[in-house]
Amino acid sequence: MSLKRSKLSQFQLSEQAALKMSAVEGIHMSPDNRKMFQGFRDSGLSPEEQRSNLLMKVKSEAGG
Helix, strand or coil: CCEEECCCCCEEECHHHHHHHHHHCCCCCCHHHHHHHHHHHHHCCCHHHHHHHHHHHHHHHCCC
């Protein structure tokens, strides 16, 4: 498992490590979400831009 120490002395899991931990919990990412996150990587979105896009997606799916 890959852990990195961030500037704020917090640990960040690599994407692969987070996926493996989620799988142990029985949580799996849907193909649509995998595609969405790949699009984020391909577009070079910042973490803030990714969060904003995720929030807009959740709000639109919730009808808000």
